[in-house]
Amino acid sequence: MKATIKxxxxxxxxxPSTVSRVLSNHPRISAETAxxxxxxxxxxxxxxxxxxxxxxxxxxxxxxxxxxxxxETSLSDPFFxxxxxxxxxxxxxxxxxxxxxxGAAPKAEGAxxxxxxxxxxxxxxxxxxxxxxxxxxxALLEDRFPFVVLGHPDQDTQIxxxxxxxxxxxxxxxxxxxxxxxxxxxxxxxxxxxxxxxxRCAGYHLAHERAGLSPARAHVLEMPYASTRVxxxxxxxxxxxxxxPDAAVCTxxxxxxxxxxxxxALGLRVPEDVAVVGFNNLQAGRYSAPPLTTVEIxxxxxxxxxxxxxxxxxxHPKGGAARQLIPFQLIERGSVG
Amino acid sequence: MKATIKxxxxxxxxxPSTVSRVLSNHPRISAETAxxxxxxxxxxxxxxxxxxxxxxxxxxxxxxxxxxxxxETSLSDPFFxxxxxxxxxxxxxxxxxxxxxxGAAPKAEGAxxxxxxxxxxxxxxxxxxxxxxxxxxxALLEDRFPFVVLGHPDQDTQIxxxxxxxxxxxxxxxxxxxxxxxxxxxxxxxxxxxxxxxxRCAGYHLAHERAGLSPARAHVLEMPYASTRVxxxxxxxxxxxxxxPDAAVCTxxxxxxxxxxxxxALGLRVPEDVAVVGFNNLQAGRYSAPPLTTVEIxxxxxxxxxxxxxxxxxxHPKGGAARQLIPFQLIERGSVG
DNA sequence: TTGTACGCGTTATCAG
DNA sequence: CTGATAACGCGTACAA
Numbered sequence: 001m002k003a004t005i006k007x008x009x010x011x012x013x014x015x016p017s018t019v020s021r022v023l024s025n026h027p028r029i030s031a032e033t034a035x036x037x038x039x040x041x042x043x044x045x046x047x048x049x050x051x052x053x054x055x056x057x058x059x060x061x062x063x064x065x066x067x068x069x070x071x072e073t074s075l076s077d078p079f080f081x082x083x084x085x086x087x088x089x090x091x092x093x094x095x096x097x098x099x100x101x102x103g104a105a106p107k108a109e110g111a112x113x114x115x116x117x118x119x120x121x122x123x124x125x126x127x128x129x130x131x132x133x134x135x136x137x138x139a140l141l142e143d144r145f146p147f148v149v150l151g152h153p154d155q156d157t158q159i160x161x162x163x164x165x166x167x168x169x170x171x172x173x174x175x176x177x178x179x180x181x182x183x184x185x186x187x188x189x190x191x192x193x194x195x196x197x198x199x200r201c202a203g204y205h206l207a208h209e210r211a212g213l214s215p216a217r218a219h220v221l222e223m224p225y226a227s228t229r230v231x232x233x234x235x236x237x238x239x240x241x242x243x244x245p246d247a248a249v250c251t252x253x254x255x256x257x258x259x260x261x262x263x264x265a266l267g268l269r270v271p272e273d274v275a276v277v278g279f280n281n282l283q284a285g286r287y288s289a290p291p292l293t294t295v296e297i298x299x300x301x302x303x304x305x306x307x308x309x310x311x312x313x314x315x316h317p318k319g320g321a322a323r324q325l326i327p328f329q330l331i332e333r334g335s336v337g
Numbered sequence: 338m339k340a341t342i343k344x345x346x347x348x349x350x351x352x353p354s355t356v357s358r359v360l361s362n363h364p365r366i367s368a369e370t371a372x373x374x375x376x377x378x379x380x381x382x383x384x385x386x387x388x389x390x391x392x393x394x395x396x397x398x399x400x401x402x403x404x405x406x407x408x409e410t411s412l413s414d415p416f417f418x419x420x421x422x423x424x425x426x427x428x429x430x431x432x433x434x435x436x437x438x439x440g441a442a443p444k445a446e447g448a449x450x451x452x453x454x455x456x457x458x459x460x461x462x463x464x465x466x467x468x469x470x471x472x473x474x475x476a477l478l479e480d481r482f483p484f485v486v487l488g489h490p491d492q493d494t495q496i497x498x499x500x501x502x503x504x505x506x507x508x509x510x511x512x513x514x515x516x517x518x519x520x521x522x523x524x525x526x527x528x529x530x531x532x533x534x535x536x537r538c539a540g541y542h543l544a545h546e547r548a549g550l551s552p553a554r555a556h557v558l559e560m561p562y563a564s565t566r567v568x569x570x571x572x573x574x575x576x577x578x579x580x581x582p583d584a585a586v587c588t589x590x591x592x593x594x595x596x597x598x599x600x601x602a603l604g605l606r607v608p609e610d611v612a613v614v615g616f617n618n619l620q621a622g623r624y625s626a627p628p629l630t631t632v633e634i635x636x637x638x639x640x641x642x643x644x645x646x647x648x649x650x651x652x653h654p655k656g657g658a659a660r661q662l663i664p665f666q667l668i669e670r671g672s673v674g
Numbered sequence: 675t676t677g678t679a680c681g682c683g684t685t686a687t688c689a690g
Numbered sequence: 691c692t693g694a695t696a697a698c699g700c701g702t703a704c705a706a
Contacts (some may be wrong), residue, residue: 366691
């Protein structure tokens with residue numbers, strides 16, 4: 001049987017409340033009793049019961065991280081693992097714990113979160129799900145439940161979020177290839193339902209605009225968010241004819257890597273015939289041939305910041321919405337030349 | 338204010354006990370009151386408070402997953418992410434939640450786990466940390482705290498574990514290259530402190546033995562567990578001279594990928610001059626040149642099984658230790674030829 | 675400075 | 691079938 005507060009009270013010859021006060025470093029308590037109680041606590045390996053504790057104090061020491069359902073993301077995106085580590089590190093520094101909530105069932109995600117928050121287990125949440133159900137967010141807002149979203153929400157309401165500046169990043173990589181003389185730059189992987197891809201594509205257009213250019217409409221390739229491969233026919237269509245692209249900005253590394261493979265099959269060389277860049281700095285991009293030029297988005301930093309923001313939201317429930325942009329960095333490798 | 342069981346009771350004109358019984362599908366309760374209470378529960382969006390619930394019932398609905406400290410593993414090993422998903426999927430099916438415990442501080446890991454278990458938050462744990470502190474495990478065993486370890490523990494005591502049969506896997510890949518005519522096979526990445534690498538290396542020796550061969554002692558390269566790259570000097574030394582290896586079995590894909598790059602720099606071709614195989618089926622191995630032959634260890638399956646075993650341990654505390662081996666699969670790609 | 679009594683939201687026991 | 695009542699382990703006014 002684990003020792004309770006009563007046990008050590010008895011062993012120390014004091015009342016439970018005294019022990020409780022020692023536990024919370026109450027100022028008005030004699031140094032010597034504090035010493036004695038502490039000694040006994042160590043001796044009996046006492047650990048306060050968090051359940052009972054937060055039941056009365058209403059202070060939750062666990063936060064939830066909601067991962068996207070496997071259905072809506074490329075299966076094993078290391079991105080989330082990095083974010084997770086960022087959150088986790090921040091949390092454990094502040095003596096918080098991280099609860100994982102995978103939307104195994106795709107739609108149950110929202111329901112599960114609402115259950116979590118009502119059940120009193122968690123005191124806040126970080127949503128990694130890229131396409132937030134409005135209903136869920138509304139419910140969270142109405143109940144004044146602290147949460148922060150990873151990624152730009154569509155309507156800029158009173159919600160906390162952290163993200164990269166994807167427009168700027170999209171612009172930067174596009175300018176990078178334009179600066180190297182490429183003039184027919186394609187954008188691969190736009191899915192208007194997902195702000196990430198939309199923003200990166202907007203940056204792509206912005207870069208052209210600034211350079212006084214305008215990309216061919218046919219050079220922007222739309223793809224469903226979760227898919228990582230352009231179908232062979234579409235790829236062949238895109239890269240045939242006189243105006244075929246001499247560069248491709250892909251909305252993520254996975255698409256870029258798949259494409260490099262498929263380009264080789266078409267007899268096109270990277271980077272000589274086509275320059276390729278991606279986003280997210282996947283590990284795989286370091287080992288491809290050629291190595292992939294990409295954008296480091298600092299997923300771990302995103303996680304850390306998300307936690308900081310959540311902490312703020314939990315401690316100051318009335319405070320206004322906080323936002324944060326995490327710097328990105330262009331990683332130059334061999335796929336642009 | 339969230340609705341409590343009392344609120345529902347009052348609204349339904351019954352006692353809290355009755356509501357509680359409805360909640361737990363107690364048999365002896367009239368159908369009509371059950372209906373009415375349920376209706377009110379829905380209407381008031383009632384969710385039982387898990388804290389209070391498990392405080393009295395002693396049933397914990399959260400399990401902890403202890404990740405290795407970043408210090409002792411290659412920083413962003415996707416392996417753990419896959420395991421995590423396996424655990425998470427299993428858990429959410431059984432209405433359990435997963436709590437992440439990252440040993441941010443390297444040695445604090447054990448302490449943190451003991452705190453978690455004593456604090457009553459979690460009812461069981463899965464240890465992903467490859468090198469378990471004996472002290473921690475001992476403490477867990479003594480307190481009869483349910484836990485399962487991912488990976489063969491050294492001394493086969495009464496502890497639950499799941500793992501691959503790494504000896505068999507090591508043997509299989511070695512036989513694979515031997516069958517293709519390679520005769521000077523090196524093993525890269527042995528760290529005797531880690532059972533994974535030791536077992537894979539044992540399999541490597543076993544394959545030779547079965548073939549009536551015996552590998553050169555100099556062809557087994559030891560490396561500290563966390564490192565992913567053989568130093569250029571050692572690599573040059575290994576691959577020079579008349580008896581230089583014509584194949585390399587690497588203890589994981591990361592090492593294999595780094596090595597393929599470095600071999601190219603030495604002017605050696607893969608697979609013509611040196612066949613290379615790895616373990617774990619990293620995503621990166623699909624995009625390397627040539628693509629990497631490797632072993633799929635089914636990390637997600639490991640996670641699922643770990644959860645199943647933990648569930649068993651939590652439900653039947655007296656039950657004997659359970660073990661489980663997860664099947665692996667050789668993935669043939671271009672790096673062997 | 676310390677002890678007493680009550681409540682946090684539920685479940686379980688015991689009557690009725 | 692249902693309703694009091696007592697825990698579960700702890701924090702906290704209130705009293706001493």
